Amino acid sequence: MSTTSLAADAPEAMRERVARGRLHTPLPYGVQSDYDRGDQPLELPSITLDNGILRATVLPGLGGRVWSLRDLRADRELLLVPKRLRFAGFALTDAWFAGGIEWNLGSTGHATTTCRPMHAAVVDSPTGEALRLWEWERTRDLILSLDLTLAGDRLLASTRVINPDGEDKPLYYWTNIAVPESDATRVLTPATHAWRTSYSGSLDRVPVPHPDDSTDISYPAASSASADYFFDVAQQRGRSITSVEADGSGFCQTSTDELHGRKLFLWGHAPGGRRWQRWLVNDQAYAEIQAGVCATQLEHDLIDGSSQRSWTEAFGAASLPAEAASGDFATAAQCAADAAESVAPIDDLEEWHQRWLADYATRAPRSALHNGSGWGQVELTLREQAAPEGLSFPAVDDDSRLAAAMLAGDPVDEPLLPLISSRWQRAIEDSPQGWWRSYALGVIDHLAGAAATARELYCASIEQRESAVALRGLAALTDDTDEAATFYQRARDLDPRTRGLLTEHVQLLLDADRPADALRVIDTASPALRDHGRTRLLRARSLHALGREAEAAALLVDLEVPDLAEGDKAIGDLWRAVCPDRPLPPALDFSMTGD
Numbered sequence: 132m133s134t135t136s137l138a139a140d141a142p143e144a145m146r147e148r149v150a151r152g153r154l155h156t157p158l159p160y161g162v163q164s165d166y167d168r169g170d171q172p173l174e175l176p177s178i179t180l181d182n183g184i185l186r187a188t189v190l191p192g193l194g195g196r197v198w199s200l201r202d203l204r205a206d207r208e209l210l211l212v213p214k215r216l217r218f219a220g221f222a223l224t225d226a227w228f229a230g231g232i233e234w235n236l237g238s239t240g241h242a243t244t245t246c247r248p249m250h251a252a253v254v255d256s257p258t259g260e261a262l263r264l265w266e267w268e269r270t271r272d273l274i275l276s277l278d279l280t281l282a283g284d285r286l287l288a289s290t291r292v293i294n295p296d297g298e299d300k301p302l303y304y305w306t307n308i309a310v311p312e313s314d315a316t317r318v319l320t321p322a323t324h325a326w327r328t329s330y331s332g333s334l335d336r337v338p339v340p341h342p343d344d345s346t347d348i349s350y351p352a353a354s355s356a357s358a359d360y361f362f363d364v365a366q367q368r369g370r371s372i373t374s375v376e377a378d379g380s381g382f383c384q385t386s387t388d389e390l391h392g393r394k395l396f397l398w399g400h401a402p403g404g405r406r407w408q409r410w411l412v413n414d415q416a417y418a419e420i421q422a423g424v425c426a427t428q429l430e431h432d433l434i435d436g437s438s439q440r441s442w443t444e445a446f447g448a449a450s451l452p453a454e455a456a457s458g459d460f461a462t463a464a465q466c467a468a469d470a471a472e473s474v475a476p477i478d479d480l481e482e483w484h485q486r487w488l489a490d491y492a493t494r495a496p497r498s499a500l501h502n503g504s505g506w507g508q509v510e511l512t513l514r515e516q517a518a519p520e521g522l523s524f525p526a527v528d529d530d531s532r533l534a535a536a537m538l539a540g541d542p543v544d545e546p547l548l549p550l551i552s553s554r555w556q557r558a559i560e561d562s563p564q565g566w567w568r569s570y571a572l573g574v575i576d577h578l579a580g581a582a583a584t585a586r587e588l589y590c591a592s593i594e595q596r597e598s599a600v601a602l603r604g605l606a607a608l609t610d611d612t613d614e615a616a617t618f619y620q621r622a623r624d625l626d627p628r629t630r631g632l633l634t635e636h637v638q639l640l641l642d643a644d645r646p647a648d649a650l651r652v653i654d655t656a657s658p659a660l661r662d663h664g665r666t667r668l669l670r671a672r673s674l675h676a677l678g679r680e681a682e683a684a685a686l687l688v689d690l691e692v693p694d695l696a697e698g699d700k701a702i703g704d705l706w707r708a709v710c711p712d713r714p715l716p717p718a719l720d721f722s723m724t725g726d
Contacts, residue, residue: 138334156551182281236275316350323338327360327361329359361393365391388481392428546598599623633653650674
């Protein structure tokens with residue numbers, strides 16, 4: 132989406148929000164790409180909420196995802212629950228999985244926290260006990276806190292986004308809900324227009340349903356290609372979005388006024404879209420319905436310094452008359468909105484939210500259930516601040532302990548991802564001399580475009596202790612391919628297990644039209660790295676560049692690249708180049724444009 136162009140009729144305020152706040156790096160988070168597609172038993176911590184009407188299962192170790200929401204009276208699952216947990220390279224830090232209800236704070240895309248642990252505890256709510264989930268989001272230095280409670284036939288999620296600092300910051304927030312999809316599934320919200328973006332690179336305002344479309348996009352399975360529809364509902368009160376089946380049964384989401392956006396993402400029925408669904412959830416089909424602070428996911432709002440934003444969402448079973456569910460779009464959408472209103476009347480929801488905000492949001496947790504990261508405590512120590520009311524950030528034995536030791540006056544002598552905010556820059560400058568200090572300051576200058584200073588700092592780090600990360604920094608700064616390749620080789624000699632170094636080394640050589648050298652580098656890697664799907668794809672590219680098409684085709688036929696990114700057509704494009712007279716195998720078709 133970073134290259135999406137806006138239509139000429141996009142409002143100026145939307146243009147300003149689109150231009151604001153894009154992240155250029157996920158640092159200080161690292162990439163989570165050490166996963167595969169094998170099947171093995173996995174035990175995950177889970178927390179269950181059950182009131183005899185609904186049962187919600189929450190995964191605190193994976194971003195607080197609501198994995199399941201079951202209507203006990205109808206014995207019906209309301210969400211898409213994958214049969215297997217399959218990671219794919221869809222998030223800002225790579226790893227993501229489909230299914231359930233996901234909370235995304237940070238910047239355009241699936242959040243850095245989506246596959247990371249959250250703190251969890253039991254708290255009081257207006258209807259009894261609630262589950263509080265919270266974590267410090269480190270790219271924005273914002274705090275996300277959610278209270279989940281079952282109130283009759285509704286799951287309520289009362290959310291605070293807290294800015295602990297005095298400066299205003301970009302605000303991006305979206306709730307992402309995966310719902311089952313059949314040929315008859317219909318997604319409805321009372322809108323006459325939507326902002327549509329596909330993978331062709333433009334954002335356009337279109338009527339809903341679009342008169343030029345051969346299909347009604349409210350039926351996700353009928354669309355020919357993948358697309359996002361951001362419904363123009365910002366001026367409505369009691370915004371909702373509903374997914375229903377032909378018999379009128381379904382799921383609805385609504386919220387208090389703070390969430391202005393509603394979205395449908397559909398995979399479409401083209402081979403590429405269906406392949407992506409099989410890739411993520413095997414033989415299950417699903418669509419995504421979403422709700423966010425802005426009208427579209429290209430935009431970032433602003434959160435004032437030393438302030439908070441809050442809202443409450445309601446999720447539950449929806450029921451429409453079957454004839455209404457299959458009627459004309461406007462009538463069906465209004466009927467769906469009425470069904471959502473019956474599940475969570477907007478006046479009642481607003482009143483509930485205000486009561487929660489005034490009396491419960493800042494109550495201290497009663498009993499801890501799960502730990503998130505230790506970074507909240509370290510960030511508060513850096514600021515010499517106490518935790519916001521209602522939250523606590525305990526010390527955790529993770530990489531945050533290295534930063535905590537640095538704040539206490541000790542040098543960092545172990546690998547730690549660079550801390551790049553201006554506050555951390557000042558703290559690092561004041562810390563004891565050491566290889567990591569020089570390296571971290573080099574990364575900050577590198578990101579700021581100060582290449583010469585960054586190079587000096589990387590070299591100073593290496594003089595104190597040679598490290599793969601500083602050598603990688605030097606490789607990224609030089610325009611000399613031979614020099615960069617030497618730096619990568621030295622880095623890989625020090626750290627032969629990190630696949631990213633191998634990938635970057637080989638990519639450098641392919642970009643320099645040196646496929647024979649690329650193959651030699653691949654052959655020096657360990658068997659585990661050589662056999663990874665990403666490395667096999669690089670090998671196939673190298674073989675193709677050398678004219679060894681039969682060998683390249685043999686690699687591609689059954690190729691699986693676990694960390695394939697959303698919209699990545701590299702495999703299909705390479706197949707067409709290698710085998711121009713053979714059709715693209717369905718297993719290799721990941722196109723999202725329907726072509």
